[in-house]
Amino acid sequence: MIHFLAIILALCGFALLAISMPRHQANMAGRKLAPAATRRARVSGYALLLLVFVLDGFAFGAGYGAVAWFGHLSIGAWSVVAWLCICVWRADAASTKSER
């Protein structure tokens, strides 16, 4: 269960980091974000990744926790990549529909 929680938190962290990047904002938020919001997303994204580290450390101990943390980060980040792909596909599908 800790693994799921950690992966979800890592996913949220990376999602915030992705949304802080201008190139992904249109896909994820539907618009460009203001600089302040972008900065908030970036800071809270990194904070979440740090939180996952602390969570893993408490749940599994320092050694196991560090190993688990890297695993959780990879799975979380790959999930965001998959999410972005779905966003792009849906946007493409919507645009071809409206063209018709």
Place this chain on the structure above:
Amino acid sequence: MKEGLRQSMAWLHTWTGLLLGWLLFAMFATGTAAYFQDEITRWMQPEVMGRPDPVVAAEGAVRFLQTTAPDAKRWFITPPNSRSATTQVFWQPDGDRPRGSRRDTSATLDGQGQKIEARETRGGTFLYRFHFDLHYLPVIWARYLVGIAAMFMLVAILSGVITHKKIFADFFMLRFGKGQRSWLDAHNVTAVLALPFHLMITFTGLVTLATLYMPWGIAANYTSPDSFFDTVFAQSEEVGRSGQAAPLAPIGAMMRTASAEWHGAGVGFLSVSNPGDTTATVSLTRAPEDAIGSRGPQLTLDGTTGRRLDASVSKGAALETESVMIGLHAGRFAEWGLRWLYFLSGVGGTIMVGSGLVLWTVKRRARLPDPERPHFGFRLVERLNVAAIAGLGSGLATYFLANRLLPLRMEARADWEVHSLFLIWGAVLIWALVRPARRAWIEALALAALLFAAVPFVNALTTPRNLFASLAAGDWLFVAFDAVMLLLAAGFGWAARKAARPRSVRAPRRAAQASDTVAAA
């Protein structure tokens, strides 16, 4: 001098990645599967059920050995852990006897110490051994080859990081339907997002065989490699039998003594010297699943009294580091959640190597003088890619199918399971050499998809442990195995479909090329 650091690193990355890339792909794929080697073995012996208690199983193993090999020099017992279901025993016959084959001096036992009646198979152990010993090759050559490949991998990772122009800007980028760009994205995303894993696994992989690859430290300081190993991993000295018979003290009590010493950690391995003699000693080693370090502490007890004789001295910093590095690589300590993380990271690594291999051809196809008649090197790489990626997939699926389909009482059954893997792998290679490249990709990928999809069905037809029975019984190991087979089938099927529809992929690239040409003009 126009060529900058990045260009030279790109060159290094391309060629170190390609030269042994096919071997690296096989190492990544089988190594990833080996994280579940105990589970694969259980799937490949569906007759074996239950979760035996290690202490009861070890006591049973001692009873078995007392009747089978009472005068052996040493017994070695690996009791079941939380993942395996059987006890492995082997013994070293008394010096005078001929050694015989390994089959005569080893056995697989159930939880009560009875020889198990199950199909003969090498199970997940074969995939684990293939990962670094390969097959049909002298082990030592294989290990040198694997070591060179791992060294190239390390160079490819480091040069890849330097080559990658936009690690952070392209961190989450995966664009489909854009030809070369898509392959580069896939390569980057699988590489960068698990970079710590890839670096760790490559480096620690080299460490596991470091004394083989860098023997000079030992050669300079010890008279022979054996004297180094004797000093470092102090084996209890061999003592001759006294000739006076004495019964072995209860092994269960000894295991409990050891567990108490290790704060409750289990015993993973036992060796009994001079069993049945007054000079008997028992060495117990901590189970590898109870700590990251792969070389757990040892405890030696007097075999007749159970009195404590000796405990392994604590290791120095270098040995402790080595132990933890090997442990990190093998992941034996990982409980199921962490084990899946290891597995998924390994899958990422496998895709990274595979996409890198494909990228080499995709990148060069556009620049071929005549795309219809590529030069020999290009054709070779293209064909080897088909054989390495789709061929190995088909081979692995066949290995599992053969386990279910070969006659149960067949002579050398376990060997033929392994042969069938390589027969299909070889067949795909030949197919890839004779067919047009694109057709070869489609057909080989589709074959792999079909074979993987067949595994759960053949399992359902040949054993009572089908997917529905496993679901009803809560047998998650069998459920997960079937599920992974179906997912692999879906993955290969999707790849085959993508390969079969290249026009939608090529069109935008042609357009992009055209605009590039226009821009250049």
